[in-house]
Amino acid sequence: MPLYIAKRLGQAVFILIGITLVTYVLLYLVPADPVRQIAGRSATAETVESIRRQLGLDLPLWQQYLRYLGNLLQGDLGRSYIQKTEVTTLILSRLPATLQLLAGAIVVELLIGLSAGIFAATRRGRASDRVVMVLSFAAVSAPQFVVGILLLYVFSVQLGWFPIGGYGTFSHLVLPAVTLGILGGGWYARMSRSSMIEVLGQDYIQTARAKGAAERRVVFVHAARNAALPVIAMIGLDIGIFMSGAVVVESVYGWPGIGQLAWQAIQRVDIPIIIGVTLVAACAIVLGNLLADLAAPFIDPRIKLR
Amino acid sequence: MHRQLLLATALALPVAATPAVAPNALEDAKQGGSMIVTYKDDVSTLDPAIGYDWQNWSMIKSLFDGLMDYAPGTTELIPDLAESYELSEDGLTYTFKLREGVKFHNGRELTADDVKWSIERTVRPETQSPGQGFFGMIAGFDEVAAGDAKELSGIEVLDPRTIRFTLSRPDATFLHVMAINFSFAVPKEEVEKYGQDFGNNPVGTGAYRMTDWTLGQHVVFERNPDYYREGLPKLDQITFEVGQEPLVALLRLQRGEVDILGDPIPPAKFLEVMDDPEWSDNVVEGGQLHTGYVTMNVKMPPFDNKLVRQAVNHAINKERIIRIVNGRAVPANQPLPPAMPGYAEDYQGYAYDPEKAKALLAEAGFGDGFDTELFAMNTDPNPRIAQAIQQDLAAIGIRAELKSLAQANVIAAGGQEDGAPMIWSGGMAWIADFPDPSNFYGPILSCGGAVPGGWNWAWYCNEELDAKAAEADAITDPAKQEERLQMWREIYLAIMEDAPWAPVFNEQRFTMKAERLGGPDTIFVDPVHIPVHYDYVYANDVQ
Helix, strand or coil, X not given: CHHHHHHHHHHHHHHHHHHHHHHHHHHHHCCCCHXXXXXXXXXXXXXXXXXXXXXXXXXXXXXXXXXXXXXXXXXXXXXXXXXXXXXXXXXXXXXXXXXXXXXHHHHHHHHHHHHHHHHHHHCCCCHHHHHHHHHHHHHHHCCHHHHHHHHHHHHHHHCCCCCCCCCCCHHHHHHHHHHHHHHXXXXXXXXXXXXXXXXXXXXXXHHHHHCCCCHHHHHHHHHHHHHHHHHHHHHHHHHHHHHCCCHHHHHHHCCCCHHHHHXXXXXXXXXXXXXXXXXXXXXXXXXXXXXXXXXXXXHCCCCCCC | CCEECCCHHHCCCCCCCCCCXXXXXCCCCCCCCEEEEECCCCCCCCCCCCCCCCCXXXXXXXXXXXXXXXXXXXXXXXXXXXXXXXXXXXXXEEXXXXXXXXXXXXXXXXXXXHHHHHHHHHHCHXXXXXXXXXXXXXXXXXXXXXXXXXXXXXXXXXXXXXXEEEECCCCCCHHHHCCCHHHCCCCHHHHHHHHHHHHHCCCCCCCEEEEEEECCCEEEEEECCCCCCCCCCCCCEEXXXXXXXXXXXXXXXXXXXXXXECCCCCHXXXXXXXXXXXXXXXXXXXXXXXXXXXXXXXXXXXXXCHHHHHHHHHHCCHHHHHHHCCCCEEECCCCCCCCCCCCCCCCCCCCCCHHHHHHHHHHCCCCCCEEXXXXXXXXXCHHHHHHHHHHHHHHCCEEEEEEEECHHHHHHHHCCCCCCCEEECCCCCEECCCCCXXXXXXXXXXXXXXXXXXXXXXXXXXXXHHHHHHHHHCCCCHHHHHHHHHHHHHHHHHHHHHCCEEEEEEEEEEEEECCCEECCHHHHCCCCCCCCCHHHCEEHHHC
């Protein structure tokens, strides 16, 4: 296992460096000049060029990239072009909120997804199965902005059960986590349903039933564990996706996560922040995948890590 | 060389009907209380040398001060850190006397050295200040801007309360530059202590001090007890909550959770709010020093033909476009907005007349119309406005393909000589840096702006007008200000004759505020301390 982890982490480093290169080049190619954004409207041509020189953006691309990489390897993500604040500070300040939202969303997803999926699979073909499938379809299709505003309006503004957006307490977390979790929940419902149906058709399930095991034990102890495998793998990916920021949900609820930071940075072509956030998301995806892979053998002993 | 003594109260700018001394209160209101202002974006920086967006402009004005300022709610220059000044007859030397007892938030008293150092800091290239270019008229500017010198030879400290500026050319905008954020006084020891993080740890002389900044969540200002203006600021505390989506902020204001919406009321809710008798009184309307226009690239045929450009001017139905923005604008017929000194009141402009437009096109040899592209920013309502313009053009035979892109991309296209034949400026439209007609010329209509990466997207370069502009700006004698404004009026009317732009509208500003806040309407739509003049807002519940 330790060898496996070491190998994967080694791969991860290469992947991450590759990502910085691709991102850097892409941003360079985008026809938007970050210096113009910084210099603003009234700057003279001299001021613009002066700022360009100060930031080293007049150097050839490869030199700029190597400088960036050099700093990165020392833990320096640079400073925002517009704010001059260190990118690490900006990202770290938003990390707690993002992690909270991520955790909350995953809990909601799993709750909704697994229970709905398993429920539907055990009632396959019946009306309740169809209802669950339609609902999951709706959950996946509903635009997050609409869902978010609706939930906010109904539960916060009209009913007053939750605060109107914001961050800080558990009650602030509920609606954003639900909004974000509904989408994933819809996916997981379908996935776990299919997976469950397949598992329920397996020989060992028949054997368990033949041995007289209670249906409930068959479903929850034997079948669900195996049906959950693909879902667990997906969580790894989800962690990565959530870490890159749930821009829409953060926007609606005023949630101070990485999504807002990334969105603002993109608007202003604030390259150091954009690359920083991309890296964080990439790290999260790599780690998330690694965790999912590491967890798999515990759930299905047949799986061996190679 | 005989000096002409000018006392601050005799500052003769046009429309100077009100006294030129800053009132310590616009109304007799008690100090105390607090308020919450919401914004969508995080505050980018509170460093006066760097901050240059709509959101932090007025926040910086409340944390820092400069030699000059503007009377609240107006565009009239008044002295601020300066008590008085003298201008030499040749217009090249300004000597300011500083007021006494001004303290930085760290307790140290301000001296003339601080004023000098702060301006030099803005000009030095390592600061990367967007406002560097504004100080070009000060002697020694070129050396410092190039990094060859640290000090501006044109600024002399005569004694701790007297500072003298020597200009390399007479410049009528100099006093405006002494009122702009980039010139505000900063304490050297704090800047050196924080380095590039000074923007997150601002220390100034202003009415408020910043006491807390939780990134991404809120910034807190508290009253500066040592502020040199008695009775100001009115409030004890302001909390700026950021990351607030405008729609959600509106809901919270209606619930009484927040007090001022820093961002404009979301277009989707605007009519509903204005028609609601419970809330329409909470909205204050005011003009802005803003013009929205369509630029036509005079270097890209057929827009090199004046008749074609004039035809476009006649083709645009401004009233219909204003309806698209729910009436939140007034039609514009010239580059300057109505609130700007130098605005030509009697000018008729190009009336909406599609028949005339078609005739002009035919005369130019384009009776069958032509194909072109119209660029616009992709955030609402700009694509809708661009569509309306596209339809107006189609009605006279011009088939314009719409290119709705991110702001930075439109800006990049505009800065390329053959990048964009037509651009709707919405979302990137010009708002004046200071209330002077020259500010609408330099970057966006002069030859100096018609360069790669420039903001003169019409690539219009008229050397005669450039010369006239320079001549107008050399008139610093206050007795001749009307003459100067007349010259500017003529410059802009000449531009309209050449028609590189089709002005469309001047946006009105609407600020929504809670009942519990008091203060004259003008400070909630202040033309310079945008959007709100925080120093003068007071709380009704402590009166």
